[in-house]
Amino acid sequence: MAARPDPPLSAPPVPEDERELVSKAQAGDRAAFEILVQRYERRIYRLALRMMGNQPDAEDVLQETFIKVYSKLHQFQQQSRLYTWIVRIAVNQALMKLRQRRGNTVSLDEEVASEEGHLPREVADWHPDPEQQYQSAELADILQRSLEALPLPYKLVFQLRDVEELSTEETAEALGLTESAVKSRLLRARLQLRARLGRHFRAKGADSGL
Amino acid sequence: MGCEELIEHLSAYLDGDGEAGHRLELEAHLHSCPVCRSLVDTCRQTIRVFRGQALPELPAALHERVMARVRRENKL
Numbered sequence: 001m002a003a004r005p006d007p008p009l010s011a012p013p014v015p016e017d018e019r020e021l022v023s024k025a026q027a028g029d030r031a032a033f034e035i036l037v038q039r040y041e042r043r044i045y046r047l048a049l050r051m052m053g054n055q056p057d058a059e060d061v062l063q064e065t066f067i068k069v070y071s072k073l074h075q076f077q078q079q080s081r082l083y084t085w086i087v088r089i090a091v092n093q094a095l096m097k098l099r100q101r102r103g104n105t106v107s108l109d110e111e112v113a114s115e116e117g118h119l120p121r122e123v124a125d126w127h128p129d130p131e132q133q134y135q136s137a138e139l140a141d142i143l144q145r146s147l148e149a150l151p152l153p154y155k156l157v158f159q160l161r162d163v164e165e166l167s168t169e170e171t172a173e174a175l176g177l178t179e180s181a182v183k184s185r186l187l188r189a190r191l192q193l194r195a196r197l198g199r200h201f202r203a204k205g206a207d208s209g210l
Numbered sequence: 211m212g213c214e215e216l217i218e219h220l221s222a223y224l225d226g227d228g229e230a231g232h233r234l235e236l237e238a239h240l241h242s243c244p245v246c247r248s249l250v251d252t253c254r255q256t257i258r259v260f261r262g263q264a265l266p267e268l269p270a271a272l273h274e275r276v277m278a279r280v281r282r283e284n285k286l
Binding site: 055067162163194198 | 217220221222224248249251252253255256257259260261262263264265266267268269272273275276277279280281283284
């Protein structure tokens with residue numbers, strides 16, 4: 001086995017009691033269902049905020065998502081993670097809302113023209129700890145604006161793979177894309193975000209150009 | 211192994227995927243190429259800084275509103 005300089009980015013484990021809670025909720029146990037809502041509502045709210053870009057729409061998406069989760073829970077077979085299944089419902093709810101807002105032009109399947117200027121041509125190390133470089137609200141704003149600037153397919157793949165920590169397979173399933181499409185969008189998203197964040201996080205004196 | 215191949219396999223490298231022998235080739239390139247080393251480091255920081263953000267608090271009473279609508283619409 002080759003030595004690795006850094007640990008790989010891995011998905012968080014599924015809580016041990018989840019299978020039992022889902023079975024109870026499927027049998028009509030309200031308390032078990034509410035525990036599952038509490039477990040995932042803030043993550044789904046974050047996803048909805050990122051997709052919708054405003055609080056009222058994100059709140060609507062959250063409500064519609066859990067109404068649908070409850071009404072369809074009997075169909076959930078426990079062969080995938082519950083969280084992945086909820087994410088898929090939330091993405092569909094958000095896409096429906098975006099299509100209502102923008103007309104039927106929102107698609108995850110379209111190819112997006114690549115953006116020039118995101119490929120590295122210079123050595124430019126970043127401040128070792130951007131969290132110390134900015135106040136937390138300012139940093140959150142930089143991240144939000146950087147993500148907002150990405151085309152929706154890239155933004156969503158980055159959010160699911162790198163923030164929500166779904167696997168490539170789970171992301172493909174949630175978005176109705178092939179794994180190969182997820183991989184190519186993720187690479188472009190990471191490179192574009194890195195280029196945008198570099199404008200804020202570049203360490204002073206590190207720009208040495210080759 | 212050159213910079214283009216490193217970029218092509220960048221995501222798999224960051225995610226710890228790929229065959230061990232190929233990773234060694236990528237690491238050999240990184241050892242000799244400061245541009246790609248900087249690219250890998252800053253992509254890792256990009257992911258880390260997003261992942262390190264705290265989850266947003268739910269707006270007041272949103273949880274209760276969600277549960278009330280679920281109850282009402284599904285007659286729990």
